Amino acid sequence: MDIVFENVNYTYQPNTPFSHQALKDISLEIKSGSFVAIVGHTGSGKSTLLQHLNALLQPTSGRITLGNTELPGADHEQIKTIRQRVGLLFQYPEHQLFEETVKKELLFGPKNFGFDLKQVETELSEALQEVGLDESALGRSPFELSGGQMKRVALASMLLAKPQVLVLDEPTAGLDPLGQKKMMQLFQSLHENKQHTVVLVTHNMDDAMKYAEKVVVLNQGTVDCFKSPRELINERERLKAIGLEVPEPVEFVEYMKAHLGVLWEEEDINEQTISRTLIKHLKGGATS
Amino acid sequence: MNQSLIIGQYVPGESIVHKIDPRLKLIIIFIFVFAVFMANNLWSYVLLYFFVFTSVALSRIPVSYILKGLKPVWWIIIITFMFHLFFNSGGNVLVSFLGINVYEQGVYQGASIATRFFLLIVLATLLTLSTTPIAVTDAIEALLKPLKKVRFPVHEVALMMSISLRFIPTFMQEMDKISKAQAARGLDYTKGKLKDRFKALLPLLIPLLISSFKRAEDLALAMEARGYQGEEGRTKLRQLSFGKMDYIVIMSLIAFLVSFYMIRV
Numbered sequence: 001m002d003i004v005f006e007n008v009n010y011t012y013q014p015n016t017p018f019s020h021q022a023l024k025d026i027s028l029e030i031k032s033g034s035f036v037a038i039v040g041h042t043g044s045g046k047s048t049l050l051q052h053l054n055a056l057l058q059p060t061s062g063r064i065t066l067g068n069t070e071l072p073g074a075d076h077e078q079i080k081t082i083r084q085r086v087g088l089l090f091q092y093p094e095h096q097l098f099e100e101t102v103k104k105e106l107l108f109g110p111k112n113f114g115f116d117l118k119q120v121e122t123e124l125s126e127a128l129q130e131v132g133l134d135e136s137a138l139g140r141s142p143f144e145l146s147g148g149q150m151k152r153v154a155l156a157s158m159l160l161a162k163p164q165v166l167v168l169d170e171p172t173a174g175l176d177p178l179g180q181k182k183m184m185q186l187f188q189s190l191h192e193n194k195q196h197t198v199v200l201v202t203h204n205m206d207d208a209m210k211y212a213e214k215v216v217v218l219n220q221g222t223v224d225c226f227k228s229p230r231e232l233i234n235e236r237e238r239l240k241a242i243g244l245e246v247p248e249p250v251e252f253v254e255y256m257k258a259h260l261g262v263l264w265e266e267e268d269i270n271e272q273t274i275s276r277t278l279i280k281h282l283k284g285g286a287t288s
Numbered sequence: 289m290n291q292s293l294i295i296g297q298y299v300p301g302e303s304i305v306h307k308i309d310p311r312l313k314l315i316i317i318f319i320f321v322f323a324v325f326m327a328n329n330l331w332s333y334v335l336l337y338f339f340v341f342t343s344v345a346l347s348r349i350p351v352s353y354i355l356k357g358l359k360p361v362w363w364i365i366i367i368t369f370m371f372h373l374f375f376n377s378g379g380n381v382l383v384s385f386l387g388i389n390v391y392e393q394g395v396y397q398g399a400s401i402a403t404r405f406f407l408l409i410v411l412a413t414l415l416t417l418s419t420t421p422i423a424v425t426d427a428i429e430a431l432l433k434p435l436k437k438v439r440f441p442v443h444e445v446a447l448m449m450s451i452s453l454r455f456i457p458t459f460m461q462e463m464d465k466i467s468k469a470q471a472a473r474g475l476d477y478t479k480g481k482l483k484d485r486f487k488a489l490l491p492l493l494i495p496l497l498i499s500s501f502k503r504a505e506d507l508a509l510a511m512e513a514r515g516y517q518g519e520e521g522r523t524k525l526r527q528l529s530f531g532k533m534d535y536i537v538i539m540s541l542i543a544f545l546v547s548f549y550m551i552r553v
Contacts, residue, residue: 015352016353016356017299080476083471083472083474095465095469095495098491098494108491109473109474111474112473112474112475143498
């Protein structure tokens with residue numbers, strides 16, 4: 001399902017001294033089946049924007065179209081359908097666990113959305129495997145698990161509700177580097193093999209550039225730019241100006257160009273293109 | 289989050305009301321409580337209103353905001369008024385309908401109780417809006433100090449107060465976050481039978497309880513790690529001291545009290 005924002009504004013606590021406009025005139029379109037990253041500085045409106053994606057917040061003014069539902073104006077049932085179709089995983093989802101066993105925890109979402117629980121129960125072990133957990137975890141208490149495992153349980157619980165869109169808020173926060181990589185690869189495979197739309201909120205520019213097809217850069221509640229990673233590489237100064245880190249490979253290429261006199265002819269910046277260029281450079285002999 | 293509940297929500301500002309010593313503010317409220325219950329004629333009430341509204345005006349906090357915060361209290365005020373109106377039977381009958389008599393005394397009593405309520409709540413709200421919770425507990429600790437002679441644990445009580453006040457917004461935020469996380473998982477506690485709605489609170493309360501225990505543990509550890517050992521040898525970051533402004537306020541307070549005493553019968 002396509003997600004379209006048209007001139008969306010959102011104000012927290014309007015008409016009080018604490019009134020704060022978090023989103024200013026946001027217009028953007030997230031195509032069905034795409035992988036979009038939302039990046040921005042703390043307080044840029046990332047999490048406010050993300051909560052609009054499954055109608056936890058509704059715009060103060062403007063319009064959002066989620067598939068065939070429009071916000072504001074959707075009724076109770078429609079909102080429930082949206083929440084099933086758009087699976088949202090908050091930062092530190094391990095804080096939301098409450099059931100006695102992992103199994104009950106996994107069934108919580110599907111039960112709320114009125115799924116046939118017998119059917120879901122047959123899918124439990126597969127869902128656990130998908131997120132990298134063992135089937136034996138089913139009977140254990142979620143509170144016996146480690147932080148990373150709890151995160152995976154929360155993720156599996158979301159996937160069992162069969163969402164079409166995955167909205168992930170800093171999903172790798174608090175994981176070790178290997179766990180981070182594995183989780184990002186899981187999202188990528190869900191995106192590639194199951195055609196899920198993925199919206200990834202992150203402040204890690206490396207992840208955003210590596211996995212996303214398009215990147216939304218938010219700055220103080222407005223969309224600063226909405227470009228593919230390839231185009232974003234040329235916006236180093238702009239990213240720096242709004243306080244975002246430039247991805248390490250990009251910095252590295254800049255350094256090579258400036259200090260080593262390397263001739264850069266590639267479009268993408270990744271391990272292959274960098275090593276290819278370096279090999280070419282070394283074979284051709286140092287020029288500077 | 290409940291946005292109409294504003295008691296305890298500090299509105300930063302630079303006004304006189306914000307700046308005077310919190311101890312003085314507490315004393316003023318203490319005196320005002322007595323004054324409100326000693327008022328006994330129209331002019332004394334007018335003077336009380338004048339006092340409260342001058343304070344509100346001086347604080348530069350929008351009146352609409354304070355009134356909005358009174359929303360939950362309006363009902364109590366109205367019910368109290370009604371209660372007196374219908375059940376007090378002193379003086380002459382003013383109106384009589386459906387076999388219910390409304391007496392002169394009823395109207396008078398009802399109006400004065402409602403007024404007293406209103407004035408006290410506005411002033412108390414103003415205190416919490418213009419003073420940080422930390423300043424209030426500091427002031428309470430300072431004012432209760434004499435009780436230490438009878439071995440009342442003043443410092444510990446003040447610390448408990450400031451810790452609990454400090455964590456109210458944190459828990460509200462936490463609650464907000466958890467309820468959103470569960471709503472995203474399809475939890476719905478606004479619809480259905482009462483029993484189901486109570487059941488739907490569990491997914492909110494259990495995570496909240498767990499995180500508060502964790503927080504308490506972390507806080508205790510952090511305090512110990514920084515060598516907290518109770519009051520002994522502790523100094524304060526913000527020393528309370530009376531300034532010129534405070535003396536001016538005290539003078540005006542005395543003037544107010546004298547004229548109030550003269551006016552009442």
